[in-house]
Amino acid sequence: MADITLGIAPIAWTNDDMPDLGKENTFEQCVSEMALAGFTGCEVGGKYPRDTEVLQKALKLRNMSIASAWFSSFLTTKPLQETVTAFIEHRDFLFAMGAKVIVVAEQGHSVQGMLNTPVFAGKPYFTDMEWDKLVQGLNKLGELAKEKGMKVVYHHHMGTGVQTESEIDKLMEMTDPALVYLLFDTGHLVCSGEDYLGILQKYLPRIQHIHLKDIRKNIVKQVKEKNMSFLDGVRAGMFTVPGDGDVDFAPVFDLVNKSQYQGWYIVEAEQDPAKANPLEYAQIARKYIREQAKL
Numbered sequence: 451m452a453d454i455t456l457g458i459a460p461i462a463w464t465n466d467d468m469p470d471l472g473k474e475n476t477f478e479q480c481v482s483e484m485a486l487a488g489f490t491g492c493e494v495g496g497k498y499p500r501d502t503e504v505l506q507k508a509l510k511l512r513n514m515s516i517a518s519a520w521f522s523s524f525l526t527t528k529p530l531q532e533t534v535t536a537f538i539e540h541r542d543f544l545f546a547m548g549a550k551v552i553v554v555a556e557q558g559h560s561v562q563g564m565l566n567t568p569v570f571a572g573k574p575y576f577t578d579m580e581w582d583k584l585v586q587g588l589n590k591l592g593e594l595a596k597e598k599g600m601k602v603v604y605h606h607h608m609g610t611g612v613q614t615e616s617e618i619d620k621l622m623e624m625t626d627p628a629l630v631y632l633l634f635d636t637g638h639l640v641c642s643g644e645d646y647l648g649i650l651q652k653y654l655p656r657i658q659h660i661h662l663k664d665i666r667k668n669i670v671k672q673v674k675e676k677n678m679s680f681l682d683g684v685r686a687g688m689f690t691v692p693g694d695g696d697v698d699f700a701p702v703f704d705l706v707n708k709s710q711y712q713g714w715y716i717v718e719a720e721q722d723p724a725k726a727n728p729l730e731y732a733q734i735a736r737k738y739i740r741e742q743a744k745l
């Protein structure tokens with residue numbers, strides 16, 4: 451039977467990719483509103499204290515815990531040791547916070563943070579040599595995670611070299627299944643036009659972390675047609691919370707509920723907090739998940 455814990459990402463309060471979005475929102479407001487909306491866990495944002503005791507206390511006061519945090523690897527473009535050193539520090543912080551999974555996304559050649567590069571037309575494609583470096587590096591990060599009883603969950607992402615189903619297939623095939631797991635992010639797969647349910651079916655139980663992100667189809671269409679960047683797409687509102695957009699989550703909840711999945715659902719919906727009040731949207735997501743996922 452599945453055993454799911456429900457969390458939410460701070461990116462709806464302050465967007466670390468574009469910190470002007472939600473710059474007025476404090477860490478305390480963010481975690482208080484997460485708890486008020488009925489969530490008991492979250493990922494880590496740029497405004498969170500890095501002192502683990504201070505963070506533990508702030509979370510305990512709100513009955514919250516840490517699910518994970520994003521890590522950018524540069525395995526295809528920088529010496530392995532640079533990523534390894536940064537990863538160990540990140541791993542140890544997450545371990546101290548009690549997290550079991552570490553979100554990793556390769557940012558070598560990524561256009562996700564580039565304002566003037568179209569996210570669809572500009573996505574990178576790795577060479578064979580880059581694939582080899584990526585795979586060897588991820589296996590290494592997987593070993594380092596395993597030392598602490600943790601797992602690396604790979605985040606496929608728009609505007610990166612691992613975005614499409616065939617790229618995910620390649621990554622899953624080439625990496626060691628005992629060391630590298632998959633993060634399933636509904637928003638990125640539907641945005642990219644992939645068969646998200648097929649991918650979920652194919653990779654359960656290798657999927658060890660889930661981001662629930664919805665899309666606004668009409669805005670994604672504009673982003674593609676007008677050659678907009680990922681960040682401009684986010685600003686324009688291409689993502690929203692589950693239940694507010696066009697993704698059909700019912701079959702996702704059904705498949706996961708019937709599986710042995712033991713892990714998190716993280717509601718992750720980056721949009722402009724000035725247009726989409728983060729507490730209001732967190733409440734919309736919480737209600738939808740209660741009704742649809744029975745959670």
Ligand SMILES: O=C1C[C@@H](O)[C@H](O)[C@@H](O)C1=O
Binds near residue numbers: 520638661718720
């Ligand atoms: O997991 C994620 C973390 C963000 O920084 C990223 O840009 C977002 O789209 C996402 O899915």
Ligand SMILES: [Co+2]
Binds near residue numbers: 605635661
């Ligand atoms: Co995500």
